[in-house]
Amino acid sequence: VTLLTDFGDADVYVGVMKGVILGLCPEAQIVDLGHAVRPQGVPEAGFLIEQAAPYFPEGTVHLIVVDPGVGTERRILAVEADRQHFVAPDNGVLTQVLAGVEAYRVFAVERREYSLPDVSETFQGRDVMAPVAARLACGLPAPAVGPEVRGDLVMLPPSRPVAVADGLEIHVIHVDRFGNLVTDLRVEQLLAWQQEQGVGSVLIEVGDRTVSGVRSTYGDAEPGELLAVVGSAGRLEIAINLGSAATVLGVGRGASLVVRPCA
Amino acid sequence: VTLLTDFGDADVYVGVMKGVILGLCPEAQIVDLGHAVRPQGVPEAGFLIEQAAPYFPEGTVHLIVVDPGVGTERRILAVEADRQHFVAPDNGVLTQVLAGVEAYRVFAVERREYSLPDVSETFQGRDVMAPVAARLACGLPAPAVGPEVRGDLVMLPPSRPVAVADGLEIHVIHVDRFGNLVTDLRVEQLLAWQQEQGVGSVLIEVGDRTVSGVRSTYGDAEPGELLAVVGSAGRLEIAINLGSAATVLGVGRGASLVVRPCA
């Protein structure tokens, strides 16, 4: 069972969910994906779970509690995809990860007997989602949690590269701990665009700075030098070797960059 | 075995305690309750362990190392309560959790053969408490650790609602990651007070702001609206939907609020 929340580290909310899980499925192995998602940061959590899920084995249950609508009419979902399960509110947090899988089935978590006896309106991660994740980890089939959802799920508008005059506008979707700017341009998309446009090497405009070419890794640039690199998520990143591109450039999540042919 | 400390995340003190536990009880499952308690924050740790313990299964050993008196004459306790164990210094950190249990037995950790061979004066969490917690997790009966303590334990003065002229003064005992102000007023106490005073709905005064009524959940208010809610710890909370009440109101731990009848 993996846990991804916006609960931070100052409270015992995460620990309490683990206690609930271990009480119902003592042999579960629990892994923290992260709890530093900013409060109510649904798209950020969506990016993180998309990045992490493929590296976990079959049978993993991913529990994602970033849930600004807790206690309101929003549904709680249990999704079966790629031999893993995802338990999360129906608020779009699964948009990116489900876009990457071939097929999935979605169930609404409604069977009350799988929740804790008392369900609060303010912490359903503890009272509903953790118990269901524990039971799925211990072998409960997903269809048992409630009716299959056949209609639409809440989906977030995806961040996507956009063709512009003589270039490709791309966007920063994540800033990591090293200050690397992770963009919405996947390496396959970059190669396809280069081929389509007959472009050899590329320039990337970031504010009033320009980066030339795409390097293999951070250490291929001089210390302090700005570079573009294909990061570990298979996406174009702007980085500074041994420094922080985010700090030096003053650029954050949501910023636009432009890829251009190198003259 | 759960761990609650004021060790933060910049050192390996927590990891080292886990190494000691796994060396002595390899099959122990270790769960972090939190390590962001402010240094020497005994009452804060007391609130957190009270909130978390009920959600853990029988047999859990809770190890609490918030220990400003390390190496001085203060005792180290092993407490048996509700089929769980608590290992902690005798400094009041167990006040709140023990107030909520029917019966408990307390033992002083004195048998040196259960500690590491070398006991430092500055890190007894590692050298004394972690080894004892590991052995309890692996089945050592609590009476084996040392003599039963029959006299008084160190207890902290509890934070409690106080009746005032035409109202009930309550206090912020915790600010969570979302900026929600958790108070010392339990929902049962609120209902009892309303009944006793013949009060229908209530107002809550927070500084120069007034909140009307108690909602079911955060999303029952408009985005940015101040509200009162019964939080997941069964206590009255002041919150802002999709915002931080602590930041907006400039209110923190220890602040006083007043509940009044709604005219």
Add this chain to the structure above:
Amino acid sequence: VTLLTDFGDADVYVGVMKGVILGLCPEAQIVDLGHAVRPQGVPEAGFLIEQAAPYFPEGTVHLIVVDPGVGTERRILAVEADRQHFVAPDNGVLTQVLAGVEAYRVFAVERREYSLPDVSETFQGRDVMAPVAARLACGLPAPAVGPEVRGDLVMLPPSRPVAVADGLEIHVIHVDRFGNLVTDLRVEQLLAWQQEQGVGSVLIEVGDRTVSGVRSTYGDAEPGELLAVVGSAGRLEIAINLGSAATVLGVGRGASLVVRPCA
């Protein structure tokens, strides 16, 4: 398997490595030593692993990913020492821990079949080091990962006490969460110097302040009083009882202090 990285808590890099490890060695127990090492903080990570390793049982695999040279020509090492394994880049991060062991053998991680099928140039912690650590934890002998390294490893210049006129210059090598200043002076070295110089008790000069004598523990000083103590790592520490020496003195990592005979 223990994990020590500079990945922080805002990304899923750590969680992803755990997914990889559990996929290859499901029975591994994973312990976080810390992820708050500052980016590219090789000496800091070296101090932390030296402090932690002795408290872990035989068979532990320590995985250390502080790797500014990722994807460049630097080697990845698997070291067998004291019945534990260490997997880390060859950048000096193992200097301190290997200085403390009698004998060790070093292997270069080169056998590609033990890595993930796709090896990125920017995250070899995930693609090479985590898979190897998982296999070592599940019983792969270290010599299987690649050729034995007989030449020199990258080593960092160690921080060491230096004899000066009428004293001993020592250095702050770590500031812990409590603001305690951990120095490079081990208690054995202090005692040896005292004996050699015929020195009874000592003074320690920290900036324009002077600390007299070495206490047993923090609580032996008055609240707010500056003191010297032998810390839990067996090193001289400068601390303030119930306060932060680092904040009050404005002293950090790298600062020099002088130990003098007490007149």
